[in-house]
Structure formats: C-alpha cells, structure tokens
Amino acid sequence: MADTKPRLKVPSEAKKGEIVVLKTLVQHVMETGLRKDKSGAVIPRQIINRFTCEFNGKPVFSCNLEPAIAANPYFEFTAKVEESGTFKFTWVDDDGTVTTAQAPITVT
Amino acid sequence: MDRAAAMMNRIAFAAAVGAMAAVALIAFGTLHAPAQASKEAPLVLEGSAAQTPWKRYSDWPQRDESKFNTLAKLASPPAPKEARKLPEGLTGNAANGQKLVADRTRGGSCLACHVMGPAGGADLPGNVGPDLSEIGNAGLDDAQLFNYVNDARVYNPDTVMPPWGTHGLFNDQEIMDIVAFLKTLKAPAKFKSELDDPTRRPAPVEKRDNLDDMVNPGMWAIDRAKALWKADGPAGKSCASCHADATALKTFAPHMPRWEPRLDKVLGVEEFIYRHAKATTGADWLMQSDENTTLAVYLRYIANGEPIDVDIASPGARAAYERGKALSNRKLGQLNFACTDCHDKSKGGLKWIRGQWLGEQRGQYDHFPTWRTSLQAIWDIRKRFQWCQVNIRADELPPDAKEYGDLELYLASVNNGLKLNVPGIRH
Numbered sequence: 001m002a003d004t005k006p007r008l009k010v011p012s013e014a015k016k017g018e019i020v021v022l023k024t025l026v027q028h029v030m031e032t033g034l035r036k037d038k039s040g041a042v043i044p045r046q047i048i049n050r051f052t053c054e055f056n057g058k059p060v061f062s063c064n065l066e067p068a069i070a071a072n073p074y075f076e077f078t079a080k081v082e083e084s085g086t087f088k089f090t091w092v093d094d095d096g097t098v099t100t101a102q103a104p105i106t107v108t
Numbered sequence: 109m110d111r112a113a114a115m116m117n118r119i120a121f122a123a124a125v126g127a128m129a130a131v132a133l134i135a136f137g138t139l140h141a142p143a144q145a146s147k148e149a150p151l152v153l154e155g156s157a158a159q160t161p162w163k164r165y166s167d168w169p170q171r172d173e174s175k176f177n178t179l180a181k182l183a184s185p186p187a188p189k190e191a192r193k194l195p196e197g198l199t200g201n202a203a204n205g206q207k208l209v210a211d212r213t214r215g216g217s218c219l220a221c222h223v224m225g226p227a228g229g230a231d232l233p234g235n236v237g238p239d240l241s242e243i244g245n246a247g248l249d250d251a252q253l254f255n256y257v258n259d260a261r262v263y264n265p266d267t268v269m270p271p272w273g274t275h276g277l278f279n280d281q282e283i284m285d286i287v288a289f290l291k292t293l294k295a296p297a298k299f300k301s302e303l304d305d306p307t308r309r310p311a312p313v314e315k316r317d318n319l320d321d322m323v324n325p326g327m328w329a330i331d332r333a334k335a336l337w338k339a340d341g342p343a344g345k346s347c348a349s350c351h352a353d354a355t356a357l358k359t360f361a362p363h364m365p366r367w368e369p370r371l372d373k374v375l376g377v378e379e380f381i382y383r384h385a386k387a388t389t390g391a392d393w394l395m396q397s398d399e400n401t402t403l404a405v406y407l408r409y410i411a412n413g414e415p416i417d418v419d420i421a422s423p424g425a426r427a428a429y430e431r432g433k434a435l436s437n438r439k440l441g442q443l444n445f446a447c448t449d450c451h452d453k454s455k456g457g458l459k460w461i462r463g464q465w466l467g468e469q470r471g472q473y474d475h476f477p478t479w480r481t482s483l484q485a486i487w488d489i490r491k492r493f494q495w496c497q498v499n500i501r502a503d504e505l506p507p508d509a510k511e512y513g514d515l516e517l518y519l520a521s522v523n524n525g526l527k528l529n530v531p532g533i534r535h
Contacts, residue, residue, distance in 0.1 A: 004328045007321055025322050029484065038167070071484050072325050 006089065010103035014081050018107075022053065022060075023076045026091050026099065032067040048073060050092040056085035081107050151383040153370055158382075158395040162506035164498070173503045176275070176441050179511040184439065185274055191255040191262045195280045200250075200288025208286055214277050215270060215443045215501060218286070220462045223306065225297045232463035233297075235306035236456040237269060244294040253287040268449040268456055275442045306460040318475065318533040319412070326405065326479030326486050326531030333406030336399055341389030347403075350388065354410055361411040362528060365516050367424035374428045374513030378404045378488050382508075395507040401486050405477050408530035415527050416474060418520040425517065432518025435511055436469075441502025447515075473523040475532025482535050489516060 009023035026048065033045025045067060052062040060079045079087075084107045091099045164170065177184045209218035218224060218240075223233045225241035248256075255262050258273030258280075272278045278286065302308040321327035337347045337354055351357060361377055368375035375383075378395045381403050385391040393400040420429040436447040450456040450466045457468045477488040487495075490512050494504035505511055 004331060009322060023322055025325075027325060027328055074322065 150387040152386040157508040187261040200284035202288040205285035205289025329405040341391035343390035358411040373510040432514035441500040474526040478532035
C-alpha cells in the first residue's frame with residue numbers, strides 16, 4: 001500500500017434517519033498476478049482483498065475484492081444514520097497490511 | 109492578469125526570494141553564492157539536476173538511435189536528392205506487404221497514418237496521411253510507389269512521412285512487398301462503425317474533474333507535498349522555514365520556465381526545485397524523483413487558475429524562444445518526426461495516429477505535471493518530451509538538458525494565457 005492516506009468523503013452532519021452517501025478512495029497498484037515482466041516471470045499478485053465499513057462497531061458494508069478490480073479502488077455506498085458516531089473503514093492487503101481510516105458524523 | 113500586474117508580481121516575488129537568499133548565504137557562506145544574491149533565489153549552479161549519467165528507464169524500449177538526429181545533435185543520413193531506380197531482381201509479395209503495413213513493431217507502420225481499405229483486418233487506422241484505399245487505381249508505377257515508401261522526400265521535401273527505406277525501417281524486399289500490396293488496393297474502405305473511420309471518429313474530450321481528489325489520484329501529490337514542505341532537509345531547514353505560507357508563491361509557476369543567466373539556460377520548475385532545495389535545505393531532489401515531481405505539481409497547484417505568462421521578450425529569453433521554436437521543427441529519430449509534424453494542425457495535429465488523438469501544441473502544457481491513468485504515475489513535461497522522442501525512435505536527452513529548456517519555453521509561450529490546471533489527468 002502506498003504511503004498516502006485514504007481519501008474519505010463523509011458528511012460531518014446529518015438528520016436522524018437520513019441516508020448519507022459515503023465515498024472512499026485508496027491508492028493501490030492492484031497487481032493482478034496475471035502479468036509478466038520483461039523476463040517472462042509472473043509479477044506476483046498484490047491486491048486489496050477486503051474492504052469493510054463499520055459504524056459505531058456495527059457492520060455497514062463489506063466486500064471481497066478480486067484481481068479484476070482496477071488500481072486505486074473507489075467505493076461509493078449509502079448508510080442510514082440514526083445516531084451520532086464514527087464510521088470506520090478498513091482495507092486489507094494481500095501482504096497482510098491493514099489500513100484504517102475514520103470519519104465522525106453528528107446526527108441531530 | 110495584464111502584463112503590468114504580472115510584472116509587479118514578478119518584482120514582489122523577486123523581493124521575497126531576495127530576503128530568503130540573504131538567509132541562505134549566512135547558512136552556506138560563499139559556497140553557493142549567486143552572482144546577484146540580493147535579488148535572486150539561491151540556486152546550486154554547478155552539477156547536473158538529474159541522474160548522471162542519464163540512463164533511459166529500464167521499462168522503456170531500449171534501442172540504439174545514435175545514427176539519428178536528437179534535439180542536441182544532427183546525425184541522420186541526408187535526404188536523397190533524386191528517386192531511386194527499382195532494385196533489380198526483387199519481386200513483391202502482396203500477402204507479406206499486407207502484414208507489413210500493419211506491423212506495429214516498425215514504428216506503427218502504414219496504418220498508423222493511412223486508411224488502407226479493408227487491409228489486414230486492421231481496425232482504427234489513422235488519418236495523418238491521405239486515404240490509400242484506392243491507390244491501386246491511381247496510375248502510379250512500381251518505381252514511384254517504391255520511392256514514396258522508401259523516402260517520400262524525393263517527391264515532397266516537406267512531407268511528414270518517415271523515410272522508411274533511407275532510415276532502415278524496411279529493407280528493399282519489404283518495400284517491394286508493400287508496393288505489391290498497394291497495387292491491390294482498389295476499393296473504398298468499409299468501416300464497421302464511425303469509430304473505425306478516422307474522419308468521423310469523435311475527438312476525445314476530457315470531462316473528468318482533475319482537481320476532484322476522488323477522481324484524480326494525482327491529487328495525492330498535494331498531500332505529500334504539504335508534508336515535504338515541512339520536512340527538514342540535511343541543512344536543518346525546510347521549505348516552510350522561508351516560505352511559511354506556500355500559497356504566497358502562486359505568482360511563481362505561471363512565469364516558468366524562464367531564462368536564467370546564472371545557468372545560461374532556460375530554467376523550468378522541476379530544475380528550479382532541485383537547484384533551490386539543494387542550495388537552501390540541502391535536500392537532494394533530482395529531477396523526476398518522486399519528491400521533485402510532487403513539489404512540481406504543488407507549485408503549480410497553488411497557482412491553478414492563473415494564466416501562463418512566460419517572458420520571451422528579454423534578450424536571453426528571446427534567443428531561447430527562437431532556438432526552441434527551431435527545435436520544434438527539427439526532424440528527430442529514425443521516424444524523422446518534428447514536434448510540429450504531429451502537433452501542428454497544418455500537419456498531423458488534430459488528426460488520428462492509429463487510435464490516438466494528436467493534440468495541438470496549445471493545450472499541451474497547462475495541465476503538466478499530469479496523472480497518467482495508463483501508467484498510474486505523474487509525469488512532468490520533461491518526461492513527456494523524453495517519451496515522445498523514444499516513441500519516434502530518437503535518443504532522449506537528460507531532463508535538465510538545455511535543449512529541453514529552450515523547447516519548454518517555446519511550448520509554454522504557445523500556451524501563454526491558458527490557465528494552469530494541475531495535476532491534469534490523461535490516458
């Protein structure tokens with residue numbers, strides 16, 4: 001994983017019961033494991049294989065990623081918010097690296 | 109911004125860096141003392157600003173193009189003065205010719221620029237050159253066709269067509285094969301769709317918002333640059349030590365590149381970053397290093413929206429501009445292309461080379477350094493110059509070559525008035 005912080009677009013405020021749009025972008029090569037280098041050797045697979053989003057510890061969205069996903073995976077999804085709290089996002093790399101990011105939201 | 113205001117900004121900037129130069133002189137003594145330190149940004153004047161000796165990127169095509177022109181030297185064989193006689197004893201093989209016209213290993217070959225009927229099942233022909241679909245009906249004899257392919261300059265000294273024979277891209281037998289194939293072309297091209305027809309294929313329009321950090325991964329450079337700005341170099345100082353408010357430098361990038369008498373060359377943003385950082389913070393940010401490119405993006409990013417306004421009026425700048433303009437017309441490499449052959453609309457500009465659109469010179473500068481989606485990397489303008497040359501089979505120069513400075517100044521002047529919009533996003 002590149003040494004850059006994931007980008008998050010999460011509204012800082014929402015009304016109780018509102019459906020909010022969450023966007024995330026993370027920098028990653030998403031090497032498929034199918035390409036070969038000039039000497040013919042396979043370039044080893046290295047992808048983000050799992051992404052999850054939790055709100056106050058409860059699952060909101062998760063998915064497994066496969067080698068067909070392009071570099072710098074972008075997610076956009078929605079969540080209904082009933083209370084103030086924190087969204088926590090997690091990306092898991094093939095090499096075991098876990099990257100996390102958080103974004104608070106105030107619900108009125 | 110009008111010119112008077114631009115001049116005022118330049119003066120204000122010169123005063124700001126002048127104050128900083130005094131600080132640097134205390135830190136560095138006379139080691140890097142510039143000639144007129146009271147007015148000018150400190151620069152390391154000696155040495156190269158790029159990897160030395162320059163070595164081509166290992167994942168770029170490695171070819172020896174030393175027998176052909178570069179921006180720094182003239183080496184290509186001279187154009188023949190008259191047409192050649194047909195080589196004796198050779199018979200063309202049309203079937204092999206059909207393969208050769210679509211051979212991408214020969215500098216793109218014929219279909220890169222010509223529609224050739226239903227040739228070779230090839231899709232996406234270009235249209236820089238004339239449609240050859242009915243060349244077999246044109247009444248040209250074998251010797252004429254041979255000479256057009258071998259070296260069309262014998263018929264038209266201003267042609268943009270590569271001298272395929274003279275420059276050794278095809279041998280006589282292969283040219284005879286192509287001639288045999290050309291003679292079979294007697295029917296208009298039929299296209300499966302308008303996307304296949306270069307005369308109807310819509311020009312690409314870049315609609316992505318390149319400054320939306322969710323759209324353009326190049327925007328990560330801005331985050332990295334802000335961290336680099338505050339990171340102390342070996343001299344115990346950072347960019348922020350002198351430039352606490354980076355955005356105050358927004359009057360810098362629109363006037364770059366500029367003629368730099370202390371270096372006797374045109375200085376671009378990237379080379380400035382190396383020489384200025386080396387002289388102040390001690391950082392070693394060679395051109396095309398990640399740090400250098402990151403800051404080159406940032407120094408333009410803070411000036412986004414400002415019109416490009418480079419000086420080509422002062423005597424040194426004027427001479428550099430004239431040299432750069434001449435270089436933009438110099439035929440380079442085995443394919444023998446000048447910049448203008450592909451990017452001037454009186455020639456190949458605003459046409460298709462195979463499936464790729466050739467833009468004009470105006471519009472090719474305001475978004476650099478740019479994110480390249482096909483490569484997942486940010487390229488500055490000098491790297492783009494280098495790649496152009498490798499593609500036309502010419503040896504590239506080191507990024508800090510004075511010829512690139514002249515060419516960049518010319519290109520920037522053609523783009524004067526366009527607003528900076530960095531980092532761009534392109535294929």
